[in-house]
Amino acid sequence: MGSKVYFIKASVAEGERVLSEKARRLFHAGAFGSCFKPGDFTAVKVHVGEETNNTYITAPCFKGLVEELQALRTKPFITDTSTLYTGRRHNAIDHTTLAIERGFSVEGLGVPFIASDGLFGTAETPVRIAGELDQEVMIAADIVRCQSILSVAHFTGHVATCAGATLKTLGMGCASRKGKMRQHSALKPHVKRGVCTRCGECHRHCPADAITLDEVMAHIDQDQCIGCAECVAVCRFGAVIYDWQQENAILGKSVAEHALGALQGKDGRAAFFNFVVSVTKDCDCFARANMRKIVDDIGILASRDPVAIDQAAIDLVEARAGKPLPKLIGNRRLNWHYQIEHAVKIGLGSAEYELVEIE
Numbered sequence: 001m002g003s004k005v006y007f008i009k010a011s012v013a014e015g016e017r018v019l020s021e022k023a024r025r026l027f028h029a030g031a032f033g034s035c036f037k038p039g040d041f042t043a044v045k046v047h048v049g050e051e052t053n054n055t056y057i058t059a060p061c062f063k064g065l066v067e068e069l070q071a072l073r074t075k076p077f078i079t080d081t082s083t084l085y086t087g088r089r090h091n092a093i094d095h096t097t098l099a100i101e102r103g104f105s106v107e108g109l110g111v112p113f114i115a116s117d118g119l120f121g122t123a124e125t126p127v128r129i130a131g132e133l134d135q136e137v138m139i140a141a142d143i144v145r146c147q148s149i150l151s152v153a154h155f156t157g158h159v160a161t162c163a164g165a166t167l168k169t170l171g172m173g174c175a176s177r178k179g180k181m182r183q184h185s186a187l188k189p190h191v192k193r194g195v196c197t198r199c200g201e202c203h204r205h206c207p208a209d210a211i212t213l214d215e216v217m218a219h220i221d222q223d224q225c226i227g228c229a230e231c232v233a234v235c236r237f238g239a240v241i242y243d244w245q246q247e248n249a250i251l252g253k254s255v256a257e258h259a260l261g262a263l264q265g266k267d268g269r270a271a272f273f274n275f276v277v278s279v280t281k282d283c284d285c286f287a288r289a290n291m292r293k294i295v296d297d298i299g300i301l302a303s304r305d306p307v308a309i310d311q312a313a314i315d316l317v318e319a320r321a322g323k324p325l326p327k328l329i330g331n332r333r334l335n336w337h338y339q340i341e342h343a344v345k346i347g348l349g350s351a352e353y354e355l356v357e358i359e
């Protein structure tokens, strides 16, 4: 039979208030209140969207879920962690300011935004796991410390893992800076000779000073590179490339192992939501406005199983589009199976699910 995944049809065209109420209906339908106890410090893991990105899930869509947690007398806080790449989410000051500007705040949602990995992304706790790549992962300190977690992910394609949803939100989004670097450590890009225009944009944005320019092109020092993908994001000429087939597999597995670390000690104390609306080729980390939808809006999913919910979201997207996700995002060499299969293998959840549709 598999894990239960609750589903309600939804579209951004219905408006934020309706989306918020539909998420609330799922919360009740799945009796997710039992995951949270009075007095819990409850992390509400979100993505506030990189600056200029306008396809992220907006703060008012979370209102109903936050109110449910408040009614249960937990102490909810909206949270995320610092990014490796430069931008408005690179440290807690800029990230919190952006969150407040976008209503992820006491004023907007009645609860504060608190970066769970501290000011510089270095507040972390090592977590022992029974992984295949790692036996210890570095997770944001306040994620480890809080008693319960409500993860609300926006389902999108992803430049390196193919699918970005709950597993990615937990694995990458709840890891400290060191944990993120570990996940990306296998993902080292190269510059394509003959395509590079020597514009220097990648050199200016590289947080690790790993890029030099000679009279012909840019070069990436593979030992110094931390695999953050900033150069891929900023290169307008498509000159920065990866060996996707090799690196996609390791990154996908590492994301699953860090998700396992983020959930350590929270058995029965975590609920996962995927908003499968405004599904874009790239994730909300991309500082781009008006990214094109790759599929019509589908709805919202909720589950206690972080693997089943992602599998269900992928299946719904592929069925609606009539195409596999790698083709939809324009990179047939990427494969989402690595995340899911490895997550199953390490005991994070099940890829088998029962879809329970709510009216």
Ligand code: SF4
Pocket (backbone or CB within 6 Å): 191, 195, 196, 197, 198, 199, 200, 201, 202, 203, 217, 218, 234, 235, 236, 237, 238, 239, 240
């Ligand atoms: S941003 Fe792209 S084109 Fe510009 S220097 Fe870097 S690799 Fe070359």
Ligand code: SF4
Pocket (backbone or CB within 6 Å): 189, 205, 206, 207, 208, 209, 210, 211, 220, 224, 225, 226, 227, 228, 229, 230, 231, 232
């Ligand atoms: S060269 Fe490496 S560290 Fe520098 S921006 Fe690119 S991926 Fe990041």
